Amino acid sequence: MSFSNTTINISALNEHRDIGPTLSVVVPFYNESEVLAEFHQRLSWVLSQISGTTEIIYVDDGSVDGSQEIVKSFSAINCTIKCIALSRNFGKENAMSAGLKHALGQAVVIIDADLQDPPELIPKMVCKWRMGFDVVTMKRTSRAGESWFKRFSAGCFYTLLNKMTSLNVPENVGDFRLMSAKVVKHINDLPERTRYMKGIFAWPGFKQTTIEFERDARYLGQTKWNYLKLVGLAMDGITSFSIRPLRIATILGAMVASSAFIYGLFIITKTMVYGEAVTGYPSTMVVQLALGGIQLLSIGLLGEYIGRIFVEVKQRPLYLIADIHECKQSEIKHENLASIRENV
């Protein structure tokens, strides 16, 4: 079934979460034609072992390599498959937001398509959710295929983020996680346009637990992030959850201004006592450069916040949907499927 109508009443759909599937798996992907078939095979095998109904929500974030056609060709044997095609590349954060809006499950798992997050861990996550946890985060104990510089800069960023914001965003915990419908609803209700999802995921709180896992290297293909994009994401993370950088700029300004005042008094006194008039060129330069640097930094910081206010007030949608393709769970049941489900 295929709709081109993008004005589906999502909030009405969300009202019916309690009668929706047990589990939704949200998979944002962008140009992942090399890995999708293997990913889908592994994921659907895993879902066949979970009792209850399941759905996979693939979000095509503007792929141009035929990934969407691959997903549309998948047959829904153990689960319902939806493919939400965005009208262009809106970025992973927005693609995840689109997936969460359309997920109707009582629990929702977010997973990358490149098999860095093993789908085989989903039953463990579901187990924790059935034990009463609302959020099951997945902590990487190893980050195979990532350079030491990426690991080091990620470590520095998380320390900075947690110091600068009142959030507790744990290090080495990515987007791979399970959330109950209650948490997903609160996240969907957040109106902001700057979607730094690791911060947004941490914001609602609720009962949390963590499972540790070894993160594999990418199955095939290339990462979609470069350092410039990561720096942008880091700036989004800090500025959308804290105004502490502005406060630091104010404190720094006050400190520099008061030391300048004290230094001024010192110079005046020195001139009056010793009558020195023209010396002190190096110290003047130092003070000027220091002040200029701090001023530019503070203006840049202000600009970061104003830029974000600009994005927020425009109230543009987070993404546009070009097409939704849905493939309902087939009536065909594997002979041994029922017995496998009973054991889980």
Ligand code: UDP
């Ligand atoms: N992704 C996306 N939109 C983008 C970039 C990435 O939906 O603009 C998807 C990508 O296809 C993958 C997941 O987000 O399923 C993680 O991306 P990637 O593996 O490139 O990131 P990394 O694992 O290197 O952080």
Ligand code: MG
């Ligand atoms: Mg990856």
